[in-house]
Amino acid sequence: MHIKSLAGVTLASLLTCTTALAAGISDDKVVIGMPSDFSGIYADLTGKGSAIAAQMAIDEFGGKVLGKPIELLTGDHHLKADVAVGITREWLDRKGLDAVVDIAASSAALAVTKLMTERGKITINNAAGTTRLTGKDCSALSFHWAYDTFALANGVAKAMTLEGNDTWFFITADYAFGYSMEADAKQVIEANGGKVIGSVRHPLSGSDFSSYLLQAQASGAKVIGAANAGSDLRNTIKQAKEFGITSSGQKLTGMIFFIDDARAIGVKEAAGLSVLVGYYWNRNDESRAFAKRFEEKANKKPNTIHAGVYSATLHYLRAIESAGTDDGQAVAEHMRKLKIDDFFAINGFIREDGRMVHDMFLVKIKPANEAESDWDVFEVVRTLPGNEAYRPLSESVCALVKN
Numbered sequence: 255m256h257i258k259s260l261a262g263v264t265l266a267s268l269l270t271c272t273t274a275l276a277a278g279i280s281d282d283k284v285v286i287g288m289p290s291d292f293s294g295i296y297a298d299l300t301g302k303g304s305a306i307a308a309q310m311a312i313d314e315f316g317g318k319v320l321g322k323p324i325e326l327l328t329g330d331h332h333l334k335a336d337v338a339v340g341i342t343r344e345w346l347d348r349k350g351l352d353a354v355v356d357i358a359a360s361s362a363a364l365a366v367t368k369l370m371t372e373r374g375k376i377t378i379n380n381a382a383g384t385t386r387l388t389g390k391d392c393s394a395l396s397f398h399w400a401y402d403t404f405a406l407a408n409g410v411a412k413a414m415t416l417e418g419n420d421t422w423f424f425i426t427a428d429y430a431f432g433y434s435m436e437a438d439a440k441q442v443i444e445a446n447g448g449k450v451i452g453s454v455r456h457p458l459s460g461s462d463f464s465s466y467l468l469q470a471q472a473s474g475a476k477v478i479g480a481a482n483a484g485s486d487l488r489n490t491i492k493q494a495k496e497f498g499i500t501s502s503g504q505k506l507t508g509m510i511f512f513i514d515d516a517r518a519i520g521v522k523e524a525a526g527l528s529v530l531v532g533y534y535w536n537r538n539d540e541s542r543a544f545a546k547r548f549e550e551k552a553n554k555k556p557n558t559i560h561a562g563v564y565s566a567t568l569h570y571l572r573a574i575e576s577a578g579t580d581d582g583q584a585v586a587e588h589m590r591k592l593k594i595d596d597f598f599a600i601n602g603f604i605r606e607d608g609r610m611v612h613d614m615f616l617v618k619i620k621p622a623n624e625a626e627s628d629w630d631v632f633e634v635v636r637t638l639p640g641n642e643a644y645r646p647l648s649e650s651v652c653a654l655v656k657n
Contacts, residue, residue, distance in 0.1 A: 311567035392652035400562030409530030423475035540597035
């Protein structure tokens with residue numbers, strides 16, 4: 255089925271078409287792809303770790319679904335949307351690609367999701383954060399799993415603003431994720447009585463953030479929000495410390511932050527930061543059990559993205575099993591029907607817009623002397639229920655949502 259546009263793939267048409275679709279597995283195998291960052295600034299957040307997590311899900315599912323083998327393909331898109339699309343198109347044309355389960359960088363995710371929808375295939379986004387994926391660029395064949403920029407802002411920016419930190423300046427990555435992060439944070443800040451008094455954008459993969467930090471310092475804002483990620487975020491935080499910005503009274507926060515970032519920056523430098531995560535390995539017995547299995551293969555603890563990839567891949571395979579076919583439309587219907595109940599998402603569910611709703615966790619980075627191990631860096635301060643974390647459907651601009 256060739257689909258002309260994202261908005262054209264409605265839930266109604268999806269549900270009515272599935273009864274006419276033939277059961278079974280196309281090409282005698284299920285092919286899952288991961289065009290992601292394996293060498294750039296997000297590589298240690300996604301890349302190899304995400305591939306390990308997806309393969310773990312495949313192996314623990316049994317390596318087959320409906321009696322047919324499951325294959326995982328990986329490719330490095332070098333943070334370029336056109337490269338990501340090229341890799342994905344080749345897999346579709348030559349490898350029988352059925353689904354994509356992770357795409358680093360929001361610009362690449364938007365482009366790949368569009369292509370996959372046009373081909374009638376499933377996309378599950380984990381590393382990409384932009385809310386456009388469940389907003390104006392939503393699709394009945396696309397799902398957003400681990401987090402998004404609205405939830406991140408709704409956790410960190412809201413909590414800090416309500417504490418009296420009511421003026422903000424943003425240092426923002428100059429691409430889709432940064433734009434979405436800043437815009438969603440601004441909405442949350444203003445809704446809670448705060449104000450964004452300035453911002454500056456920087457190119458992806460930067461090394462010198464001094465001029466941006468000086469602008470932020472000169473603004474007099476109570477909070478400097480870093481709307482970037484990976485090594486860009488780490489360099490921002492490190493250089494802010496070097497310039498004595500935080501010691502002079504201004505607060506600095508990373509709008510998206512992973513356990514890998516705390517380790518790379520150093521717990522001493524990052525201690526006290528409040529951040530929002532979708533998964534923390536030391537939260538309960540189930541999260542620790544997954545982390546143990548993951549660490550045996552990856553030599554590190556998993557982050558939110560890795561855990562999300564595992565959960566999403568397993569849910570996709572269960573949906574194939576439930577649907578009796580790997581046809582994209584039928585599988586999407588069953589993905590929406592099935593509840594998600596695992597170490598990552600307890601009683602999770604998928605909304606009309608493709609958002610997988612699950613609890614998020616506001617955490618604070620522990621002082622080094624309170625850590626019980628090298629990877630014990632977060633203290634869970636508060637659980638943010640899924641129905642509070644994500645943008646309400648009443649505010650959705652997704653064409654699939656009937657407001």
